[in-house]
Amino acid sequence: MANANPEKKIEPWNDPHATPYVRIERMTKKFGDFVAVNDVSLNIYQREIFCLLGGSGCGKTTLLRMLAGFEVPTSGTVFIDGEDMAGIPPYERPVNMMFQSYALFPHMTVEKQVGFGLEQEGLPRADIRKRVGDMLEIVKMTPYAKRKPHQLSGGQRQRVALARSLVKRPKLLLLDEPLGALDRKLREHTQFELVNIQERLGVTFVVVTHDQEESMTLASRIGVMNHGEIVQVGTPTDIYEYPNSRFVADFIGSVNMFEGRLIEDEPDHVRIESGELGGTFFIDHGVSAPPGGTVWVALRPEKIALSREAPLGNENRARATVKEIAYMGDLSIYLTQLTSGKIVRVTQPNTVRHPEDRITWDEQVYLHWHPSSGVVVTQ
Amino acid sequence: MARQAYVSLGELISHALARLIEGVTHSPPYLWSQRWLRQRGVRGRGLVIGVPYLWSLLFFAIPFVIVLKIAFSETQLAMPPYAPLIEWLGEQALAIKLHFANFTFLLKDPLYTRAYMTSLEIASVSTVFCLLIGYPMAYGIARATPAWRNVLLMMVVLPFWTSFLLRVYAWIGLLRSNGVINNVLMALGIIDHPLVMLQTDFAVYIGIVYSYLPFMVLPLYANLEKMDLTLLEAAADLGCRPTRAFFRITLPLSMSGIIAGAMLVFIPAVGEFVIPSLLGGPDSLMIGKVLWNEFFNNRDWPVASAVAIAMLVLLVVPIMVFQYFQGRQMTAHR
Amino acid sequence: MQRRSFFVLTMLAFGFAFLYIPILSMIVFSFNVSKLVTVWGGFSTKWYAALFHDAQMLNSAQLSIKIASLNATGAVILGTVAGLVLARFGNFKGRTLLSGMTTAPLVMPEVITGLSLLLLFVAMEQAFGWPQGRGVTTITLAHITFSMAYVTVVVQSRLTTFDEALEEAAMDLGARPAKVFFVITLPIILPAIISGWLLAFTLSWDDLVITSFVSGPGSTTLPMLIFSKVRLGVSPDINALATILVSIVTVGIVASALWMQRQERIRQRDVQMALAANE
Numbered sequence: 001m002a003n004a005n006p007e008k009k010i011e012p013w014n015d016p017h018a019t020p021y022v023r024i025e026r027m028t029k030k031f032g033d034f035v036a037v038n039d040v041s042l043n044i045y046q047r048e049i050f051c052l053l054g055g056s057g058c059g060k061t062t063l064l065r066m067l068a069g070f071e072v073p074t075s076g077t078v079f080i081d082g083e084d085m086a087g088i089p090p091y092e093r094p095v096n097m098m099f100q101s102y103a104l105f106p107h108m109t110v111e112k113q114v115g116f117g118l119e120q121e122g123l124p125r126a127d128i129r130k131r132v133g134d135m136l137e138i139v140k141m142t143p144y145a146k147r148k149p150h151q152l153s154g155g156q157r158q159r160v161a162l163a164r165s166l167v168k169r170p171k172l173l174l175l176d177e178p179l180g181a182l183d184r185k186l187r188e189h190t191q192f193e194l195v196n197i198q199e200r201l202g203v204t205f206v207v208v209t210h211d212q213e214e215s216m217t218l219a220s221r222i223g224v225m226n227h228g229e230i231v232q233v234g235t236p237t238d239i240y241e242y243p244n245s246r247f248v249a250d251f252i253g254s255v256n257m258f259e260g261r262l263i264e265d266e267p268d269h270v271r272i273e274s275g276e277l278g279g280t281f282f283i284d285h286g287v288s289a290p291p292g293g294t295v296w297v298a299l300r301p302e303k304i305a306l307s308r309e310a311p312l313g314n315e316n317r318a319r320a321t322v323k324e325i326a327y328m329g330d331l332s333i334y335l336t337q338l339t340s341g342k343i344v345r346v347t348q349p350n351t352v353r354h355p356e357d358r359i360t361w362d363e364q365v366y367l368h369w370h371p372s373s374g375v376v377v378t379q
Numbered sequence: 380m381a382r383q384a385y386v387s388l389g390e391l392i393s394h395a396l397a398r399l400i401e402g403v404t405h406s407p408p409y410l411w412s413q414r415w416l417r418q419r420g421v422r423g424r425g426l427v428i429g430v431p432y433l434w435s436l437l438f439f440a441i442p443f444v445i446v447l448k449i450a451f452s453e454t455q456l457a458m459p460p461y462a463p464l465i466e467w468l469g470e471q472a473l474a475i476k477l478h479f480a481n482f483t484f485l486l487k488d489p490l491y492t493r494a495y496m497t498s499l500e501i502a503s504v505s506t507v508f509c510l511l512i513g514y515p516m517a518y519g520i521a522r523a524t525p526a527w528r529n530v531l532l533m534m535v536v537l538p539f540w541t542s543f544l545l546r547v548y549a550w551i552g553l554l555r556s557n558g559v560i561n562n563v564l565m566a567l568g569i570i571d572h573p574l575v576m577l578q579t580d581f582a583v584y585i586g587i588v589y590s591y592l593p594f595m596v597l598p599l600y601a602n603l604e605k606m607d608l609t610l611l612e613a614a615a616d617l618g619c620r621p622t623r624a625f626f627r628i629t630l631p632l633s634m635s636g637i638i639a640g641a642m643l644v645f646i647p648a649v650g651e652f653v654i655p656s657l658l659g660g661p662d663s664l665m666i667g668k669v670l671w672n673e674f675f676n677n678r679d680w681p682v683a684s685a686v687a688i689a690m691l692v693l694l695v696v697p698i699m700v701f702q703y704f705q706g707r708q709m710t711a712h713r
Numbered sequence: 714m715q716r717r718s719f720f721v722l723t724m725l726a727f728g729f730a731f732l733y734i735p736i737l738s739m740i741v742f743s744f745n746v747s748k749l750v751t752v753w754g755g756f757s758t759k760w761y762a763a764l765f766h767d768a769q770m771l772n773s774a775q776l777s778i779k780i781a782s783l784n785a786t787g788a789v790i791l792g793t794v795a796g797l798v799l800a801r802f803g804n805f806k807g808r809t810l811l812s813g814m815t816t817a818p819l820v821m822p823e824v825i826t827g828l829s830l831l832l833l834f835v836a837m838e839q840a841f842g843w844p845q846g847r848g849v850t851t852i853t854l855a856h857i858t859f860s861m862a863y864v865t866v867v868v869q870s871r872l873t874t875f876d877e878a879l880e881e882a883a884m885d886l887g888a889r890p891a892k893v894f895f896v897i898t899l900p901i902i903l904p905a906i907i908s909g910w911l912l913a914f915t916l917s918w919d920d921l922v923i924t925s926f927v928s929g930p931g932s933t934t935l936p937m938l939i940f941s942k943v944r945l946g947v948s949p950d951i952n953a954l955a956t957i958l959v960s961i962v963t964v965g966i967v968a969s970a971l972w973m974q975r976q977e978r979i980r981q982r983d984v985q986m987a988l989a990a991n992e
Contacts, residue, residue: 090884103882120887151983431795435814438858442829515724540962542919545955549735558751650822667824
């Protein structure tokens with residue numbers, strides 16, 4: 001999502017000559033006996049939007065706070081633009097943070113708030129006024145310049161918080177659940193705005209969120225965290241289509257997991273027999289897994305097709321009964337039950353209005369999918 | 380209009396203050412002293428902690444040490460009326476004369492033991508009464524509608540801000556032989572001759588309960604107000620009657636408020652002087668009065684100190700209990 | 714929870730009656746022409762006049778006010794620092810001791826604090842020659858020591874409900890900790906500090922026991938004067954004094970309550986305006 005124009009597609013993380021802007025090396029944070037962040041190493045490149053994604057308690061906010069300087073790591077180092085941040089307090093770091101609660105100063109007008117950071121730098125009045133004015137234009141808050149926070153709505157406050165942290169032109173902007181307090185419509189709108197502003201100003205973003213949809217929309221890369229560790233790092237496509245573990249597969253979007261056994265392991269294909277499926281999976285790429293070992297196949301709901309007629313072949317298919325249908329407007333979710341008893345989730349877009357012979361409850365249907373759809377996961 | 384003026388005044392002041400601080404913190408002497416201090420390992424934080432620390436040590440902790448020391452010294456007709464504790468006996472040798480007589484005197488003379496016992500008794504009974512009256516009041520205020528709550532709270536706070544001394548004085552006028560209560564009762568024909576109420580232990584009880592009631596109501600109110608009312612709704616939903624719900628849910632949850640309030644009444648009440656002095660009789664023996672007499676009337680500083688130490692020893696445990704619950708109340712806000 | 718218990722209502726009524734009858738009786742009898750105070754002789758304001766002609770009374774009142782103001786200012790400075798330290802500086806070495814020392818005066822019987830402070834001043838005078846004699850200085854120092862405890866509690870409690878994210882945001886934007894305190898924290902907790910000042914003022918103004926221990930010749934405060942008068946019995950000019958005091962306190966409390974209500978109403982209006990504008 002972050003890079004819409006394919007010509008401009010830059011992937012510094014794949015470029016061996018690119019130097020990371022933020023280097024986190026083996027950072028650990030312990031609170032007493034509790035390990036919040038466990039030996040995390042990460043490279044973040046300039047002009048990226050990097051998302052730290054995870055459930056509550058996974059350590060993402062602690063990691064963010066260590067980048068900002070509000071928590072001191074128990075061990076490990078952080079380099080920002082080549083500089084070691086050890087011992088440097090938050091007010092001396094080239095980093096700014098946008099807080100989850102926005103943390104707007106209740107006794108200052110919008111103008112004053114946004115100019116606060118520039119005042120600390122000791123800039124002359126006229127300069128401050130100009131930069132504040134420009135920034136307010138960018139976030140479209142100019143008519144509200146003289147208002148105080150309690151006179152603003154939630155979305156307006158968020159824009160002020162953003163302006164306040166961006167006006168200092170930081171090298172790195174940290175955002176803690178930036179869209180959490182907004183309602184759905186506003187959230188979508190703001191997501192696009194955030195990306196536009198980031199591209200326009202060229203700032204590197206690190207966003208913390210528990211909302212995987214948000215991370216998919218915003219991020220150039222996502223780092224999935226669990227129990228204080230980074231479980232997988234990759235572009236949204238990588239994470240979604242090639243999860244490296246059951247946890248990641250299950251965390252992002254919905255997924256159907258089938259337990260099975262490798263019966264054929266070749267460099268260009270594998271076959272997995274699954275009792276849950278009641279049949280065999282044929283996957284058209286090789287996987288690295290111990291022979292005869294237990295593996296899981298992750299199958300996304302939108303990759304499964306429903307039909308009344310039997311498909312060709314006897315692999316990558318199953319018979320099922322439609323148990324539940326949820327109509328979501330743009331797509332329909334079908335919960336189908338296999339003969340083994342397993343419930344499989346299938347989503348189909350509603351491409352035609354009022355199809356006369358739409359599949360309905362208790363119908364016997366065939367599920368089938370393409371050989372490339374299944375992802376084999378070994379942990 | 381007026382509000383704008385107030386707001387702009389406030390802004391003016393904070394601007395001026397900010398600019399003043401800017402000036403100071405960027406001035407050469409300040410920066411120099413910062414560097415000097417930092418080189419010696421003194422950082423800003425330490426200084427900030429140090430100021431109230433030093434003050435409290437000097438004016439609160441050290442005086443107790445001095446009281447302890449004087450409790451062990453002999454009375455002298457001098458100014459100050461006690462003998463020095465540490466004397467030089469020629470070269471390099473110190474003699475510390477610990478005079479235990481003051482403490483043994485306290486233990487032997489039944490006056491003192493009776494005074495301590497009476498004080499504890501009066502303080503405890505008064506605390507119980509404060510609780511019995513104060514809890515329903517705090518509960519009523521906490522459960523009232525917001526409009527009423529503010530008014531009621533103001534009405535509790537008003538006596539709190541009025542002079543303690545004058546409120547105790549008010550009871551003299553009420554309890555006297557020709558005071559208000561007696562006059563009213565006689566006018567109504569309920570009694571023939573006036574009741575003796577002043578200069579009795581009864582008056583002391585009333586005085587203490589009256590004066591300390593706001594100290595019980597306010598912490599209790601603060602605690603009850605924060606209680607989650609949906610807990611009671613859940614209890615009702617599960618079939619619990621209101622009275623039982625009160626004893627099984629509300630009361631236990633308000634326990635830290637009860638204890639904090641109780642300690643806030645009990646501990647100072649033990650050493651109370653004004654109330655037994657104005658409302659009590661010559662035989663209302665409270666230890667605060669005893670200490671005062673020893674000091675001002677008998678000019679016996681060492682014995683007064685010994686009385687103080689003994690009182691402290693009695694109160695150490697309740698004081699620690701108070702500080703524990705006070706701390707809990709503070710962190711409960713988070 | 715709408716059914717108001719009969720028991721609770723009766724206790725409320727009884728409690729407030731109990732609290733106010735003595736105060737009201739004092740007020741009523743301040744207008745009594747009779748010197749016997751509680752035997753009604755007729756309406757008169759002569760005791761108020763007597764009060765304003767009593768030089769001793771006026772002097773001690775002035776002294777009390779002076780000491781109370783000095784004390785309140787000193788207590789607020791020290792108490793705010795102590796409250797800040799206890800609320801924000803985490804678990805530093807010696808924290809329990811500081812916490813204990815700053816909250817113990819809340820409950821410590823005044824006779825103990827008074828005696829201990831006097832003995833300290835005497836010892837200091839013997840050792841360093843200062844403070845010389847007992848008077849305004851010693852009284853003020855003593856008062857600051859115990860008022861500080863109340864201010865600490867008020868400020869500490871206000872800071873624990875204060876959103877730390879505001880201070881972090883300011884630091885993140887480049888302000889050093891001292892700047893953050895004066896420009897961000899202080900303006901926001903100002904109401905708590907002001908109420909701390911008023912509390913310290915009232916406590917000092919009204920204090921008898923501690924003051925008696927640490928005062929000297931020529932420094933008779935108003936409470937000391939009142940006490941010496943009422944030991945001997947009731948005195949109608951004291952009633953007049955009490956009425957004046959109660960009136961001042963009432964006006965103050967009602968005014969501040971009305972002011973706060975008005976602030977709240979303006980704020981609500983602003984919030985609604987913001988919500989409406991963004992629909």
